[in-house]
Amino acid sequence: MQEKVVMMDNTLKTLRHTNKLNDMPASAGPFDGTFDVDKPRDACGIFGILSCDNHDVAQLTYYALFALQHRGQEGAGIAVNDSGTIIYYKDTGLVPEVFNSTILEHLKGRAAIGHVLYTTDIGNRENVQPIVVKYKSGQMAMSYNGNLINTPVLRQKLEEKGAIFQTNNDPELIASLISIYRITSNDIEEAIVKVMEDIKGAYSFVLMTQNKLIAVRDPFGIKPLCLGKLDNSYIVASESSAIDAVGGKLLRDINPGEIVVIQENELRSIQTEVSGKTALCIFEFVYTARQDSYIDGASVYQARLEAGKLLAIEYPVDADLVIGAPDSGLIAALGFSRQSGIPYGSGLIKNRYVGRTFIKPGQSQREMAVRIKFNAIKSEIEGKRIVMVDDSIVRGTTTKSIVHMLKQAGAKEVHIRISSAPYRFPCYFGIDTPSSEHLVASTYTKDEIRDMLGADSLEYLSLEELLKTPIGAKCGFCCGCFTGKYPMDVRCEG
Ligand code: SF4
Known part of the structure; x- marks a missing residue:
């Protein structure tokens, strides 16, 4: 009681x-x-x-x-x-x-x-x-x-x-x-x-x-x-x-x-x-909103599917299997698979019973949280060249652990494709992100990040293509966290 x-x-x-x-x-x-x-x-x-x-x-x-x-x-x-x-x-x-x-x-x-x-x-x-x-x-x-x-x-x-x-x-x-x-x-x-x-x-x-x-x-x-x-x-x-x-x-x-x-x-x-x-927050389509929602005239699901398709066109790769990082990368991974013709599969399992209280701030606990939360499905992964699609990389902790898991499970190659542009700048509008020094893309080059993650290749969807993904949207977008250009002066004091 x-x-x-x-x-x-x-x-x-x-x-x-x-x-x-x-x-x-x-x-x-x-x-x-x-x-x-x-x-x-x-x-x-x-x-x-x-x-x-x-x-x-x-x-x-x-x-x-x-x-x-x-x-x-x-x-x-x-x-x-x-x-x-x-x-x-x-x-x-x-x-x-x-x-x-x-x-x-x-x-x-x-x-x-x-x-x-x-x-x-x-x-x-x-x-x-x-x-x-x-x-x-x-x-x-x-x-x-x-x-x-x-x-x-x-x-x-x-x-x-x-x-x-x-x-x-x-x-x-x-x-x-x-x-x-x-x-x-x-x-x-x-x-x-x-x-x-x-x-x-x-x-x-x-x-x-x-x-x-x-x-x-x-x-x-x-x-x-x-x-x-x-x-x-x-x-x-x-x-x-x-x-x-x-x-x-x-x-x-x-x-x-x-x-x-x-x-x-x-x-x-x-x-x-x-x-x-x-200037609707473009991240609503990338990650924040539920996939069955429509926002300002555009379907979130269709936007994520389109992002995967455009990613496959912009950055094709020879591979055997496309998987998505659960759950945020799954729809974009499906889009990548449909466009590239590479089969789509489930390479990662997500533990859905990890409670909020388990997750504590701090790097070592975050890494542990990722290991508890995800695991690779060896029978799907072993001996294959994998394309792993995710929606964004913020700190890089999760992605690094997942790449490690996939390689341990026998993946021959792991190619990371991100269905949004590099996240380089903080958000001032209520989306909680770490400060710039913890945003991996604001400190390191793409090649450095690829090496840190242990991946065989890493590519991000260009901002130009990302902005095409909310098909039929009747609005402009805020892209501040990708460009550092915000719809208003964020130093505003009065
Ligand atoms: S800065 Fe990024 S996360 Fe914040 S509102 Fe703009 S697009 Fe959204």
């Missing part, structure tokens, strides 16, 4: 429950309980619904958070609007670790928002969202994904005026700004427009007030956010796979700089000023 806390009407109610968690094992659902130690990691998934059809909004949000679990595994939360009062439950852990049926039964209402958290500050409950605040006009809850580059400056300005904060987080700062601007605005939408003029960076968030659900996407559209419908009810989500998970239909992506206001069964759109230059 363990203690959890349900926040209701600002009253702390202690609820005893078992770890039975809806009779679901922690490994059930789309997320397998592990994450990649050597990959860029995203910073959260968000979801919101305002029901006009008497849906169980907490239950639907729970399912949607399952579908978004790959975007964040450190915490999860759901807030519901119960006849004008916002109640919520949140905690650190995976979605099925945080919620059980008893908790969900307490979360009744017509509207709900949910959040899965990625943070480097693991175990700190203060970071878990949605955040729920009271202000002069009532209550609001927010689920947020992104990173502002001018948080310190804005925060300092507010603190000098006497504002107090409980966290260092962007959503608390944004809520505070909304509250201040709301005093001189006709409605909350007008306050949000003013806030968007102040904040700089990549963000998408969904805000739930006592009578509205409001979805906001940053003016460059760096973070994805889409709109769907379930019966007569509107839904917003970081990815369309979450809309699919609740049986909804994707209507469209929310435009860069757009504010979508949902009230009853009506939807209004406010388009704020944008530069005209959109």
